[in-house]
Amino acid sequence: MNIGIFGGSFDPIHEGHANLAKYVLDHTDLDEVWLMVSPLNPLKPQGYVATNEQRLEMARLAVEGIPGIRVSDFEFHLPIPSYTYKTLTELKKSYPDHDFRLIIGGDNWADFDKWKNPDEILKEFSIIIYPRPNESIIPSTQNPTYNTQNVTILDNAPKMPISSTQIRHLLASQQPDLKHASSSLPLNQKVSTYIHIHSLYQSPL
Numbered sequence: 001m002n003i004g005i006f007g008g009s010f011d012p013i014h015e016g017h018a019n020l021a022k023y024v025l026d027h028t029d030l031d032e033v034w035l036m037v038s039p040l041n042p043l044k045p046q047g048y049v050a051t052n053e054q055r056l057e058m059a060r061l062a063v064e065g066i067p068g069i070r071v072s073d074f075e076f077h078l079p080i081p082s083y084t085y086k087t088l089t090e091l092k093k094s095y096p097d098h099d100f101r102l103i104i105g106g107d108n109w110a111d112f113d114k115w116k117n118p119d120e121i122l123k124e125f126s127i128i129i130y131p132r133p134n135e136s137i138i139p140s141t142q143n144p145t146y147n148t149q150n151v152t153i154l155d156n157a158p159k160m161p162i163s164s165t166q167i168r169h170l171l172a173s174q175q176p177d178l179k180h181a182s183s184s185l186p187l188n189q190k191v192s193t194y195i196h197i198h199s200l201y202q203s204p205l
Contacts (some may be wrong), residue, residue: 007036016160085117
């Protein structure tokens, strides 16, 4: 199977994440997209964020019933910090019959040379790049030192107009009506309800 790995903190996951995952699945030869929820680094101050388990559950709620999209806690079982190359190589060991491809934004591609083991990632795994708002992606000029043979650009992928960080700030600033605030944001209804029930993101960041 061809598996796309779409990683992130998903704190919280929003409709932009789900729509992008569906688009990638529909417009490539991937059989599945795995949302790889990244663990929190216990050595760093976390601020007012959701726990690993809460972010994992919100991700599951957001894509519940969508064929071909799975949520994975694979990185939760790896040493911290969980570098992407390590995650991909461990996935390859655990699922030798699968072909894993990395899904990243154009901003990540622009900084790809700062990642750990970037050459090995490109050599051993394919990369699917989606654009950020007001961004065009030209792989050879953004990273001219890399062979882009294993890079696929999805120029028409839906762009995320809002980030999880912005959503957290909006929820924190719109108290005490958390239920109304979360329902007015681009959040899955089940995720919005979960945030309300568990009183997440209530304190300023």
